[in-house]
Amino acid sequence: MGVYNLEILTEEIVYQKNSQQLTALLYEGFIESLEAAITLIEQKNYIDANKRLQKANDILRRLGVGLKYDAGIIAHQLDALYNYMAERLIEANIKKDISIIKEVLQLMTTISSAWNEVLKKEPQTAQNSFMQKAAAYEKFITTYEQ
Helix, strand or coil, X not given: CCCCCHHHCCHHHHHCCCHHHHHHHHHHHHHHHHHHHHHHHHCCCHHHHHHHHHHHHHHHXXXXXXXXXXXXXXXXXXXXXXXXXXXXXXXXXXXXXXXXXXXXHHHHHXXXXXXXXXXXXXXXXXXXXXHHHHHHHHHHHHHHHC
16 A cells, blocks of 8 residues: 555645645545455455445546646546546446456556656656756846846
8 A cells, every 4th residue: 555545644734735746646545445445345345345436436536627628638538537437436336346446446556657657757857947947037137137
């Protein structure tokens, strides 16, 4: 399991995260919910498994609401993928089918891994962007002073 467990996050920690980090936390919570649902179904604890699958669907809904469609085609593709996963989880919940949950879990694990790789590179990109803006500002000031 990940470092953060969504059930124990305080508001203060959440407010300190940017939207990309919050998305990563939602992915982590989604994955944890599915892993728990699989275990609960194996234990024939269908009531709690249902709650975990509903929580996972709630997270998908939140992820979909947070998409910025003006960002390009990737937002539309993620929306379609989130909708597909939500439909599959409803089917898995009705049938208590672990194989469907594992399918969705694999999809989200792939998305989450890619997202986290981007987050690792983000600070350096932000630093480079800052340096480029600072250099442009310095060039403008130097030109203006002459």
